[in-house]
Amino acid sequence: MNKQKQLIFILIVLVATILRFYKLDQYPVGFHIDEASLGYNAYSLAKTGRDENSLLFPLHIDMFGDFRPAGYQYLDILPIKLFGLNEFATRLPSALFGAATTVAIFLLTVAIFENYTLGLLAAGLTAFSPWHIVISRASAETIVALFFIILGAYFFLSGIKGKTRQFFWATVFWLASLFFYHSSRVFVPLLGIIFSALAYPLWQKKKRNFKLSLFLSLLVIFFLSLFLVFGAGGGAGRFRQVSIFHFPEIRLVLEEQIREDGVAGMPILAVRSFHNKVVNYGFGYLKEYFRYFSLNFLFIEGGFPLWYQVPNMGLMYIIELPFLFVGLYLLIKNSAKNRLFLIPMIWLFLGPTVAALTRDDVPNVQRSLVMLPALSLITAYGLWGSLEWVKEKFGLAIQKLTILVLVLLFCWNFSYFLHQYYIHSRVHRPWYRFNGFKEMVLAVNELEPDYDKVVVTKSQGGIYMHFLFFQKFDPEEYQKLGSPKDKDYQGFGKLVFVPGSCPTDPLVGSSKEPDAKVLFVASGTCEEPPFSSEETKLIKREDGTVAFRIYPGEGRNE
Incomplete structure (x- = not known):
């Protein structure tokens, strides 16, 4: 590789790093409970060698009923030791490995095609990929x-x-x-x-x-x-949680089909032949599989979970669409010369095989992320092949003009993505990203010294994890309490978690706690008047909606 290409390669890696680290602690807006759980469990492992559930050096960690591999938590120990328990440290491994992926893509492309220009194109497409940028910035193990x-x-x-x-x-x-x-x-x-x-x-x-x-x-x-x-535990349990084989919908459809055949008087052999588990689950699997190749998923809206969605933005740029098809055509055409050229296509079609087995949050951008290298390689091959064809047919001058036009179109696509991500994502459905939770915990931290107890609504699931994270609650003390999480009328420190969006405390004013000063944290949807509206502190999301209401509880039961 000559010096010019080496310089371009360094520039691509540098840009990829900037795109994944710029304002990493602020974007994505909000701090999802999965991120908080990853960070706090890394913090707990660093302090005690145990996760939040008191398990010693676990291979899987129970994150709200989802037993996930614990690799990310171990990887996050060093950043948390260096930078403390905060959003930046929690997201750092994902952003760092996201930037490094451009190097890995370059190496793989060169290994397959033995072409440095193709390697640079594939690395560049990955560096600027909306799909990859968004997930790299969100503490994603994948x-x-x-x-x-x-x-x-x-x-x-x-x-x-x-x-x-x-x-x-x-x-x-x-x-x-x-x-x-x-x-x-x-x-x-x-x-x-x-x-x-x-x-x-x-x-x-x-x-x-x-x-x-x-x-x-x-x-x-x-x-x-x-x-x-x-x-090892965890893996099979997670599969049972989300697989199509454990969703009732397909079974109910099968029962309905059999009942309809019975009404029509169909022979039992015909019923068994057309309506059975193999056929119905097979069609169910294919339906989910092909959803991952829809233009809507890849280029228009993206997929699920919703907190990864950028408004009106797909996972790839529209300008990449024609080159993806050209790349597929050229790879099929040239695979007879070199069988390794089939690798990107087979990788692409293999990508959703596991994701299609699930019915939870589908099509899922995390489970199908493994498709991205193949999409980058195929699109890069299509772009390279198209430019070579233009040069051969119309000459070098027209090729350079074509490159200029494509660069301008790409810059517009990229600018649109940045606008949607940094401007619109901030205020578009921010509740999916738990916007306001950090602000609520910080407000409670400021008010807590003046109160004997803080009664918190658990109507917004997983809220306990944000308290653990932003209070930097001592993992050893939490484990001694039996890892209470947010069980009804239990908690840690001064916190007590209660059901309902408008929390009440039966002990306030009772003989057990006659003089207790209590601070209440209610959901933003709580319409019950607080003790004193003048003293109510509203925690608002970026879009102006109320996430939480914090108010004192003196005299409630008097």
Whole structure:
């Protein structure tokens, strides 16, 4: 790679880093409970070696009933030790590995196509990708997993091409991905098998030691994935929570179809042939699978969860759409010359195989993020091929003019994304990002010394985690209390969590606590008059709606 391309590569990585770190503590607006949980559990592990549930060095952590791999929490220990327990430190690993992914994409592209220009295009598209930028800035474990998957794929391909020692690093990085996100535990073994099959002509005549290294690499990945899914706890439980096989809708449709056939007097053989679990679940799976390839998902609205959505913005830029189709065409056309050219397409179609098994928050931008490298590679190949065709047909001058027009169109697309993200996302449905929770906790922290108890509504789920995080509550003390979370009429410190959007405390004014001074934290939707409207403190979201009402409770039961 010449010096000019080296400079462009450094510039791409630098821009990717800026886009993921600029005002990282402020955007995305709000601090989601998943982020708070990741940060506090990292803080707890750093202080005690245990998570919030008192489990010693766990492989999975229970996050509101979702048993997630604990890799991100361990990775976040160092940033929290360096910068303290705050939003920046919690989001730092995701942003850092997000920026580093541009390097991994470059290496993988060059390993497949042996073309540095293509590598730079793919890295550039990833650096500016709305999908990747948004998730990189939001404490997402899947970003870290994706980095290790791509890097593992690069080393695996290098190993297949003859560098046997690279299988060791491929195994290391692919194994690392398994400890960050559930989907990796299915996707990575499948990817390794497909890579080996596609590259069979490259290694079939290799020596026995080479084949043994390849086999051992796949074997270790396969069995550890199997263990983490079924033997380590957490993985199988999460699958049961969100899989299409445990949603009642498909079963109810099947029962309805059978009942309708019964009314029509259909023969039992026909009923069994057309309406059974294999057929209905098969159609259900295909329906979810193809949703991940819809233009609406990729280019218009994006997907779920809603806190990742940028208003009126898809996951890719509209200008990339034609080059995605051109790239698919050219890869199919040229794959006869080099079977490795099939890798981006197979990666793309393999991407949603795990995500399509779920029915919760679909189409899901996190579970399907593994599609992104393939989309970047295919689009880059289509862009490169189109520009080469223009040069061949119309000459260098027209090619340069085409590049200028494309750059201007891309700049408009990119500017539109930045506008939607930094301006509109701030005020568009901010409740999905738990906007106002931090401000509420800070207000309580300021008022708390003057009160004996703080009674908090738990109508907005997971609120206890924001108190743990922004109060930097001592993990050891929390664990000694039995990790109460937000169980009814329990809490930690001065906090007591109660059901209902308008909290009341049965002990206020009672013989047990006759003189207790109580501060109430109610939901913004609470219409019950506070004790003194003049003393009510309103916590508002960025869009002006009221998230919480904080008011004193003296004399309530007198």
